[in-house]
Amino acid sequence: MTTQNITEIAFQIILYAGNGKSNAMEAIQEAKDGNFIKSDKLLEAASEELNKAHDFQTQLLQGEANGEESPLNLMLVHSQDHLMTSMTVRDLAAELVEIYRNK
Numbered sequence: 001m002t003t004q005n006i007t008e009i010a011f012q013i014i015l016y017a018g019n020g021k022s023n024a025m026e027a028i029q030e031a032k033d034g035n036f037i038k039s040d041k042l043l044e045a046a047s048e049e050l051n052k053a054h055d056f057q058t059q060l061l062q063g064e065a066n067g068e069e070s071p072l073n074l075m076l077v078h079s080q081d082h083l084m085t086s087m088t089v090r091d092l093a094a095e096l097v098e099i100y101r102n103k
Helices: 003-032 036-065 074-101
Strands: none
């Protein structure tokens, strides 16, 4: 895989991870306002976006497992950091929604 391909995949990971993180943060706000149907839909949307990001990550992992060289660049490192952080935000948002729901 070329550096350009890796960078393009990194941008896709950043895009979908960012969307997922935004949805998760919105879910918290909706839960604070007592809009649990909306917050549940936003958490579902967050998971869908993060799954898309994960699919791009899986492409890279499968390529490497098949012996393809993957040049490492800063954009790829940033995308991985962004994805893991966004997944953590989604997980914590789900917990916060439950706390607000059970208040």
